[in-house]
Amino acid sequence: MIAVPSGRVDTALADVVTAHSDSRPQLVVESLSLDFKARHGTVSALEDVSLTVQRGEIVGVVGESGSGKSVMAYTVMGLVDPAARIRAGRITFGGTDLLKSSEAEMAEIRGRELAMIFQSPRTALNPIRKVGLQIEDVLRRHAAIRSQDLRRHAIQALERVRIPDPERRFDAYPFELSGGMCQRVMIAMALACSPAMLIADEPTTGLDVTTQAVIMDLIRDLSRSARMSTLLITHDLGLAGEYCDRIAVMHAGHVVEFAATETLLREPAHPYTQQLLAATPTPRSSVSTLTSIPGQLPDLRGNLPVCRFRHRCERALPLCDEPPLPWTRISADHVVRCRNPL
Amino acid sequence: MKKPIEAAPSAQRVNESDKLPVAAVVDPKKPPLLSVNKLFKLYPVGPRRKGAMLHAVDDVQLDIASGECVGLVGESGCGKSTLARLLARLIDPSSGQIVFDGHDLTAMTAERFVRSPERARIQVVFQDPTESLNPAFRVFDAIADPLRRLFGIKDAPELDRRVHEAADVVGLPAELVVRYPHQLSGGQRARVGIARAIVVEPSLLILDEPTSALDVSVQAVILRLLADLRDRLSMSYLFVSHDLNVVRLLCERIVVMYLGRVIEVATAEELFTAPRHPYTQALIAAIPDPARRGEQRLRLEGSPTSPIDPDPDRCRFYGRCPQGSDRCVSASPALRTVGRGHLVACHFA
Numbered sequence A: 001m002i003a004v005p006s007g008r009v010d011t012a013l014a015d016v017v018t019a020h021s022d023s024r025p026q027l028v029v030e031s032l033s034l035d036f037k038a039r040h041g042t043v044s045a046l047e048d049v050s051l052t053v054q055r056g057e058i059v060g061v062v063g064e065s066g067s068g069k070s071v072m073a074y075t076v077m078g079l080v081d082p083a084a085r086i087r088a089g090r091i092t093f094g095g096t097d098l099l100k101s102s103e104a105e106m107a108e109i110r111g112r113e114l115a116m117i118f119q120s121p122r123t124a125l126n127p128i129r130k131v132g133l134q135i136e137d138v139l140r141r142h143a144a145i146r147s148q149d150l151r152r153h154a155i156q157a158l159e160r161v162r163i164p165d166p167e168r169r170f171d172a173y174p175f176e177l178s179g180g181m182c183q184r185v186m187i188a189m190a191l192a193c194s195p196a197m198l199i200a201d202e203p204t205t206g207l208d209v210t211t212q213a214v215i216m217d218l219i220r221d222l223s224r225s226a227r228m229s230t231l232l233i234t235h236d237l238g239l240a241g242e243y244c245d246r247i248a249v250m251h252a253g254h255v256v257e258f259a260a261t262e263t264l265l266r267e268p269a270h271p272y273t274q275q276l277l278a279a280t281p282t283p284r285s286s287v288s289t290l291t292s293i294p295g296q297l298p299d300l301r302g303n304l305p306v307c308r309f310r311h312r313c314e315r316a317l318p319l320c321d322e323p324p325l326p327w328t329r330i331s332a333d334h335v336v337r338c339r340n341p342l
Numbered sequence B: 001m002k003k004p005i006e007a008a009p010s011a012q013r014v015n016e017s018d019k020l021p022v023a024a025v026v027d028p029k030k031p032p033l034l035s036v037n038k039l040f041k042l043y044p045v046g047p048r049r050k051g052a053m054l055h056a057v058d059d060v061q062l063d064i065a066s067g068e069c070v071g072l073v074g075e076s077g078c079g080k081s082t083l084a085r086l087l088a089r090l091i092d093p094s095s096g097q098i099v100f101d102g103h104d105l106t107a108m109t110a111e112r113f114v115r116s117p118e119r120a121r122i123q124v125v126f127q128d129p130t131e132s133l134n135p136a137f138r139v140f141d142a143i144a145d146p147l148r149r150l151f152g153i154k155d156a157p158e159l160d161r162r163v164h165e166a167a168d169v170v171g172l173p174a175e176l177v178v179r180y181p182h183q184l185s186g187g188q189r190a191r192v193g194i195a196r197a198i199v200v201e202p203s204l205l206i207l208d209e210p211t212s213a214l215d216v217s218v219q220a221v222i223l224r225l226l227a228d229l230r231d232r233l234s235m236s237y238l239f240v241s242h243d244l245n246v247v248r249l250l251c252e253r254i255v256v257m258y259l260g261r262v263i264e265v266a267t268a269e270e271l272f273t274a275p276r277h278p279y280t281q282a283l284i285a286a287i288p289d290p291a292r293r294g295e296q297r298l299r300l301e302g303s304p305t306s307p308i309d310p311d312p313d314r315c316r317f318y319g320r321c322p323q324g325s326d327r328c329v330s331a332s333p334a335l336r337t338v339g340r341g342h343l344v345a346c347h348f349a
Helices: A007-018 A069-077 A103-109 A131-142 A147-160 A179-191 A209-226 A237-243 A261-266 A271-279 B080-087 B117-121 B139-151 B156-169 B174-178 B186-198 B216-233 B244-250 B268-273 B278-285
Strands: A027-038 A041-053 A058-062 A084-093 A114-117 A197-201 A229-234 A246-251 A254-260 A328-331 A334-336 B034-044 B053-064 B069-073 B095-100 B122-125 B204-208 B236-240 B253-258 B261-267 B336-339 B342-344
Touching: A027 A069, A041 A058, A041 A069, A041 A084, A041 A229, A058 A069, A058 A209, A058 A237, A069 A084, A069 A114, A069 A197, A069 A229, A114 A179, A131 A147, A131 A179, A147 A179, A179 A209, A197 A209, A209 A229, A209 A237, A209 B278, A229 A237, A237 A246, A237 A261, A246 A261, A246 A271, A254 A261, A254 A271, A271 B216, B034 B080, B053 B080, B053 B261, B069 B080, B069 B244, B080 B204, B080 B236, B117 B122, B117 B139, B122 B186, B139 B156, B139 B174, B139 B186, B156 B174, B156 B186, B156 B216, B186 B216, B216 B244, B236 B244, B244 B268, B253 B268, B253 B278, B261 B268, B261 B278, B268 B278
Parallel strands: A041 A254, A058 A229, A058 A246, A114 A197, A197 A229, B069 B236, B069 B253, B122 B204, B204 B236
Antiparallel strands: A027 A041, A027 A084, A246 A254, A254 A334, A328 A334, B034 B053, B034 B095, B253 B261, B261 B342, B336 B342
């Protein structure tokens, strides 16, 4: 259900969409711009953000704090802050225009077709309700299941996320479970209605590495077996590199590069992506090869340069100040928003 | 459980011959800067009459050589932060010995240690620079505070000189010294946290997750700074972190803890290429690595057993361990040498 490209904005989108066009995408975010009204001016949190997620695909959104990755994810979920104003753009989910949907329609989609898991599972769960009952709540709201069958389905949901002894865990309260177990319960809740898409916002931040590995394996396996699309929001390029099919890199409210994972890691085209890779410790890096990124994120209030990386960029040209900031296609599965790509 | 069990009245020199055999000395001829022996930290839990004890740090031995950088890793709740706090003498051990440069630090309570001259020699850089800086202190006072408290320096020109020197060493621009923490970026705050620790010229710097609150671009700067300081000021580091990729960058030797116990000690190189303990193997296998995408790797299910009154004759890792046998429930494996500077606590390693 993609709009026929016309004009600059849609041409840009067409580049992003066709970057991986073997089937109809599950999610299309098209030229999304979002502002926050703050006391001291308007914060431009997202500017002309586009990306797609195919059916059954895991797409990573990687960026540092303040890059807009979480705002983008929440906007897709229809959970925007009252201070936010969507200035432009379209979000198409399985053919439905989400930004044109009413709150009642969104409430139907959320939980049933579009599910989300959050960074701190223990705070996202209701602390005074048994976890099994919380899963039942989702099923009761969204699935046509007779009330006497709810418990059985909830236990099956716990089983699917490989929680040992699910009958007993059904009656546990969140405080009785470890962080990893709570995140599994969250995933069980999110996947209870077999959604078409899962948005995972830093799902393993705050968990131990061994637990992180188990949870990420679980998300990957469930995505694969159910052909579920996944949008993984993370600050960890290494994590995205291991689990995602494609990665979008965000910087200061822009998606600056979008490519197949291997391509992005091997041949980054945007100077920011390259520097982010060089700053991320890997099992093979050393202190001498580790480089930092000069400068800071620009202040997102007020007048921003056309390219928001311009003042941190060594490759900047006079051309970089000329609007618009185009998408450049490097290869079939690789687009970058840079006038002077690597 | 406030006072150490074997507390002597005051700090005393430890006779070399009294020293218990200790683990993994890098240079056997040179005495280590810090030597930890049979260190325990138990916390009473539950109703007092039942006397249940949580074993946060359980029979730990560990050496840190002068100028050496040791990494301490393990999952949350394994006791690594408790151990770091014990070594910094912020809390008192239940029993055991911490020998620092020939002095038995456990002979003094943490309360008295605050005012001892040794306090300046062991300093800590805390996890979150935003949380650990006093918001009402300007950068100058944050850095000057330890000089005033530990060295009693009141002379304004000298304070000024030493604060600026420390700021300069950590790469903090001089004009920021008059600012408050909220006026600084995350990276600048991290630098203040480091400047404040090194201004008293410690011999041992304990770094408790110093970069986990920072973005990668800033983390890279701080890691390079720490590597540079280690070389320039010849300090020893105890680097506590959950991020193995970060620990590997700075540390020569890595100590792995599990449920209060040290289960493996090895050089960074060897720990990454040839881990011997099944837990360490799972830990290494869990590091996200795009280069090993899609490979079937060792995964650890379940969660650790309770640290409350653990069975002394049972391996702490039993139940979660992919290898475990009857031997693991009849005798808890002791730390033993399996190679040069490589120790492991497993019957099968």
